Amino acid sequence: MVATMIHYGPWQVPIAVKHALCEDGRRRRARITAQADTFFSIPASVNVSGRTVSGFITGCEGEDGAQDYQFIAYSYGKNAAMLKRA
Numbered sequence: 001m002v003a004t005m006i007h008y009g010p011w012q013v014p015i016a017v018k019h020a021l022c023e024d025g026r027r028r029r030a031r032i033t034a035q036a037d038t039f040f041s042i043p044a045s046v047n048v049s050g051r052t053v054s055g056f057i058t059g060c061e062g063e064d065g066a067q068d069y070q071f072i073a074y075s076y077g078k079n080a081a082m083l084k085r086a
Helices: none
Strands: 004-008 013-021 027-032 041-048 051-061 067-073
Touching: 013 041, 013 051, 027 067
Parallel strands: 013 067
Antiparallel strands: 004 013, 013 027, 027 041, 041 051, 051 067
């Protein structure tokens, strides 16, 4: 399964990423929270067990060589430990 960026409006503003790969290996919907702060990342958040984890979306290459999106949590965030692998 490959993640897809969801755009809105005539300017194609990104609003979410469907099936973003998270650090714990699961795929979740990531909501984009602000304008891109660099060329390589976009601030975003995901919900894990009813809690919001903040971080960013970045592009990566999938297992089959296709473009994919990965969510990386900010390590200093309040709920960052919820995405760590057990």
